[in-house]
């Protein structure tokens with residue numbers, strides 16, 4: 231991109247902290263519970279009291295492995311725990327248990343859609359660690375510390391600096407969020423800080439034949455997709471301006487941290503980031519290394535659900551879903567599962583998909599939820615689709631029935647029963663449809679005459695007349711039979727004229 235007369239290429243990598251959906255903390259049995267009264271979900275281990283010994287939460291390791299496998303990472307056979315020392319009120323032990331040189335997993339990649347194209351970003355590593363507590367600033371004149379969050383299991387995912395724009399970073403974040411919810415490894419509730427982003431940003435600038443790189447900045451703790459996007463946009467512009475002003479370029483040791491001020495929509499300078507050696511990483515003597523049995527890892531891999539990208543591809547080919555509209559069906563796993571379940575029950579998947587994208591999506595949006603959240607089971611979804619594909623009701627009638635299914639009265643009713651009650655079943659009674667055809671011909675005598683005089687207009691006239699039959703019948707005529715009867719009658723009249 232062009233900025234202030236410079237050719238600018240942003241270079242962006244992401245660190246993502248993801249809270250794992252375990253019942254208890256990483257190294258103790260305290261419950262994970264957002265919003266509990268301060269310091270009521272704590273014990274000697276997560277309070278860092280002397281002599282308390284941590285024990286590894288097996289479920290957290292499993293969720294970490296599942297995520298790492300979905301990110302195409304190599305799972306380490308031997309992984310250990312390290313102490314990362316720093317001094318801060320919300321860190322009661324004065325160190326965080328993390329993984330330094332032997333992380334849980336390495337060398338993966340993540341693919342995500344940008345428009346219809348697929349982007350691939352390399353994953354450097356994904357490791358387990360514990361979260362810190364929270365400083366609370368609500369009390370007058372002092373800062374409180376709530377340690378309920380201390381010891382919460384986190385997976386830290388680190389990408390290579392492969393991203394080139396704020397849009398790409400946001401897309402990655404949105405689709406990674408979808409992935410972890412698909413995997414069931416995290417609720418990834420952004421409001422509760424269960425997924426947080428820290429982009430590393432600098433710029434490659436070309437001007438007058440000279441190429442430089444600006445100093446790397448890490449923006450700490452962004453907890454919405456929008457903040458991630460806006461912070462990157464701001465930071466790229468700021469770095470270009472800063473370079474024009476002071477000429478500073480990237481050097482070892484001049485990486486800086488900045489925070490994001492949501493109100494001012496600007497990044498702001500923060501404390502200097504310690505170099506790795508200042509964290510004084512060393513192996514935690516209280517914890518045994520984890521040796522991962524490869525058969526066990528293979529078992530975790532076997533139980534992986536179909537992931538969003540392959541599922542999108544399958545929906546496009548199997549259910550003839552336009553790529554653009556696929557996210558409506560795929561993004562929410564329960565909704566995608568419901569579509570598959572209805573198809574497995576024998577409904578025509580293409581029809582179900584059409585109905586999902588049509589009235590089901592509309593009804594869900596009106597109620598502020600997902601299609602699966604409407605609470606209609608696969609059997610009734612399938613039955614409604616079958617009524618249309620078998621020609622018993624029109625497509626428009628199906629929408630009406632769906633609406634009725636969501637009303638109090640229709641909550642338990644079968645679609646077929648509702649179609650009867652509402653008088654929406656199409657007639658395939660030949661004499662009834664014959665009467666409608668007769669009425670359509672009578673009401674449109676001019677169109678019929680035109681068609682008979684000019685054979686080239688015949689096809690258009692036929693379509694028009696079938697439409698009129700459907701209209702007169704209030705959508706109840708079986709369109710196929712109506713079409714046949716209209717053709718028959720036109721042929722008869724042609725013969726009669728000739």
Ligand code: ZN
Pocket residue numbers: 255258259260271272273274275276277381
């Ligand atoms: Zn505890």
Ligand code: MN
Pocket residue numbers: 247359386
């Ligand atoms: Mn971390």
